[in-house]
Amino acid sequence: MGKVSFNVDAYTARLIGRENISGVRGALFELIKNSYDADASVCILYYSNGKLYLADNGVGMGAEVILNNWMTIGRSTKKENFTSDMGRIQTGAKGIGRFALDRLGDQSTMLTIQKKSTLVWKVDWRDFENSDNITDIKADLDESELSLYQFISENCKNQEMLNLFQSKFDSTGTIFEITELRDSWNDERFISNCIAQLSTLIPETLSDVFKLYFFTDENSIEEAKIQNEIENDYDYKLNFYVDEADKVKVKIHRNEFDFGEEFDKIINEAGFSEKDIDYFQNIPIEIEKEFSEIFKTRKSVENSIGKFSGNIYFSKINSTKKDRAKYYYKEISGRRVLEAFSGVKLYRDNFRVRPYGEPGSSNYDWLLLSSRKQKSPAAISHPTGKWKVSSDQLYGSVFISRLNLSLPDQANREGIIETTEFNLFKNFILEIVSYFENDRQYVFRKLDEYDKKINEAERIQKEIEDKAQKESIRLTEKDSISNETESDHKDNKDQIDLTVKASEAKKVIDQKDSIIRDLEDENKLLRALATTGIVTNTYIHEIKGITHTLNMNVISAYEELVEDGDISSSKESLLRAIDNKESLNSWFEVTLNSIKKDKRTWKKTDLVGLFKNQLTSWEKILIQKGISISFICSEETVNFYCHHFELESIVNNLLTNSFFAFTTPVPRDKKIKITLGIKNENILLSYEDNGPGLPKVFKENPDLILAAMESEKRDENGELIGTGMGMWIIDRTVKDYKGELDLSKNKTEEIGFHMDIIMKRGGRK
Known part of the structure; x- marks a missing residue:
């Protein structure tokens, strides 16, 4: 029969869209990444009366891109040329993100504007259910004279959003109108949950160049702004950076302790070093090493990952009164780390790589911190043990790039392929975390020894109280034994020493x-x-x-x-x-x-x-x-x-x-x-x-x-x-x-x- 051609069933679109992209969040995320890749500075989501809009002020698309790339599954302009005109490393390359529209609703209309063209593209995703071959499915593509503002203003009830549109959307951009939605968008809780999830997808470092908003009919611009507000009321902060030359820079910030007006006294009497004086006063501990040196092994470990960085925070939520006094904790009442921001999250080119650090998922503790702690359950002040941090005490961000070729995404966008390099990557982060753990344990051991020294006052106070009680008993017995002389009492072998040294009593007074x-x-x-x-x-x-x-x-x-x-x-x-x-x-x-x-x-x-x-x-x-x-x-x-x-x-x-x-x-x-x-x-x-x-x-x-x-x-x-x-x-x-x-x-x-x-x-x- 000779050579035969492959064909693609129309159902493939369903596999790529609805069944491959997990949930609304994943679909929105794909479209938002496309906006970022288009060099947009603003991306707006707007839900009103059964319709969902997604708009950006990026470069838009011309007819050639729509016909040759947008309409071709698996083809992307970003495969070879993955740097945008503004220098952004582009987040997409697989040519399937557009099928996120199918996950959101049955019908999609796109208005996209470049400097020389304005085009309207329409598709009904239900057509893929009624056809045999994907090549039988058609979309409408026509020229238009509408502006982005005109397109959105017809159905927009939120004047603040229109004001933002007028000020930020000029001559180019893209807007989608999605109808026949598949989810419960009329439920306020659904939208609130969606916004909360989106806020963790974009790191706090991106807000200067790319702003994301989610509008309904009534909220204001400030209320609509989505931002990742990582809690900065931390006990310890850990910054690390690996450069192109495999040099590693680590900064450890102590922010857990407050010695108050006794600062000099505690530093000296607890045996802290001169450098510690700076470290307790907002000057970070700085460590510079070769990549291989981080692993503390004689065998050389090569960096097959590339350049990456991270910001990790340690924050305790509560503490006992005894520990607050013993370890001089700073005030933390009212502190809380929102669940949405808990966990160590991974970002590629400024966008979340799910599900790492995601509460409720199996990859929340992707660094296996809990398992690590179980193997070494020592208390923080243990004189010989190694204290390890719990997974629920760390949060923050680790940043990689598309240029980290040895850390490729899985096809379904749900994580990174478990390569040898990925295991090396995780182990490196754990080694960096150990620098913080060692420093914290060092401080706590010093303070624990100091506490034992100064809390000798408790022992002396108890001794005073015991002797005072026995003195009271002795006086009572004296009154009841009228025939016994004072000298007899003095000669009594059971006579108790009721004196207390003034120096010891002063320790009690000082503690009070x-x-x-x-x-x-x-x-x-x-x-x-x-x-x-x-x-x-x-x-x-x-x-x-x-x-x-x-x-x-x-x-x-x-x-x-x-x-x-x-x-x-x-x-x-x-x-x-x-x-x-x-x-x-x-x-x-x-x-x-x-x-x-x-x-x-x-x-x-x-x-x-x-x-x-x-x-x-x-x-x-x-x-x-x-x-x-x-x-x-x-x-x-x-x-x-x-x-x-x-x-x-x-x-x-x-x-x-x-x-x-x-x-x-x-x-x-x-x-x-x-x-x-x-x-x-x-x-x-x-x-x-x-x-x-x-x-x-x-x-x-x-x-x-x-x-x-x-x-x-x-x-x-x-x-x-x-x-x-x-x-x-x-x-x-x-x-x-x-x-x-x-x-x-x-x-x-x-x-x-x-x-x-x-x-x-x-x-x-």
Whole structure:
């Protein structure tokens, strides 16, 4: 019969599309990768009324590409030329990603625009079920005069999405309309789950060059933005990089411990090295080695993988009270690593390689960390054992590229072929993880030994308590034995030594003092949080007003541009909206910045710089209300050992009071003056405003305003609206620093509020 030709059954399309691509997420992922490969900077997903749209502002496709590549199964322009015009390493090459459309719905329409052509392509995927041979299936391809905006605007109910479309989509791009959808898109939970899954598919490093949005009819641009927000509240961070010359660079960041004001004492007494001083203060441990050296073997291990890198985080979710005290943990209350971001995930050219690190999958623990820990279950402080991290304590990203030819994708896009190189790759990462494990165990062993040394106080305290109890029993027995003389007692062989060395008793006292200091620090943090609440409550009316004005300006800009065609007026409205946005940012800086973690540790602080930075944020707010603020200091620097948030809370509460006071009409410029200086080896912080001053009831005895729950803030009906806690917080904070408040000037000055704060130079050490 001679040579015969192969043919392809139309059912092949079903195998490639619906049955090969696992789920909605996989289908969307294929199409999103195509957008990235097309050099798009924006990709938009939009669901409305039974229709799903996917649009990008990439380079689009011409007729030649559609006919020769798009319509040919397995053919891709990316096989040989896998670098885009913008230099992106392209993620696709198998020529089957377009069948993801079949997985999503029965019918697909594509509008694609290049600079010289606009084409509409339509296909009904059900045709593949009713034909014998794939060559019998036809798609419609026609020219069009529609723009991308016109195509989407006909059925779009989300004005914010249309605004984004107008600003980001210009002359080229592609948009798909998918109908007769196969999944439950009307279910809000389905969409929420889809968004959560998409957020893990794109690493945080890609957001600068490629933005992904998922719109419904009602959400805003910010709500629609999909971003991978890897939690950065970590205990340890591990960065590694392997370059073209097989050089390995590793950085280990310690972020788990807080020795507070006892830093120097603990470093010295626990036996840490001089280098550790830096490592405990945000300077990373840096390691540079050859690739082969990472494996700690005499046999040379060649790098057959190529260039790759990673960022891995260790984060514990909870800890016992005993361990927090023993190991000086930083505050982690409220910490959580969302399930979607847990696990170590793998990315190729900035896109997820599923299912590595995916919760609920067999490849969640693809590094086999659990098995590794079972083989070495030693506790972290074990003197001889090797502590190993659990799989649920690590998360992060490892980045490879298409150029890593020895790590090829499986045909179904569900992982990497288990080559020898892939096993080498996994083992390399485990070796890198071991550097972190060794460092953490080193620190814990030091602290464990230190704890045994200092907690001799517990033994001594118990001894004191036992002897005190026996003393009590002895005295009771003495009263009951009237015929026995005192000398007989002294000669009694069972007489117990009830004396305790003063040096040992002091150890107990010192430990109790330490516990008290910890409780005091917790109390201070609560005061800082209270200040944030006070400030926010005071300005909530202002924030609401700015938000309303911002919305109105945006609406005006749209109406002036779209309805009236008045570009000039629209621009003015947008500029006002930008001013409103900046105002909101200023409010948020003032209300939220004071509780940042880096402000809740003891450190030597330059008060001049601290107050200047703080007042810069306030100045943006106060100037809008016609209030000027000046800061004067006779010194270049004023060093003070403190918690940042405590000193900032003093100023925040004072400025909040002045802000409220200036709401009362005053026939003068509104001014606030803050002066910082040194007087008689003390720090003097003077505060004054030219507002109406204290009410008469406080004029005679200004110290009354320092009492808790005492407030002058009332509404027009005389109802108390102030918390009465601001001045109390200031008073308590100053007293904690062994300082004094002087309000006496308020008795003699007719106008304004005046306060002098005197604190010992140097602060608390």
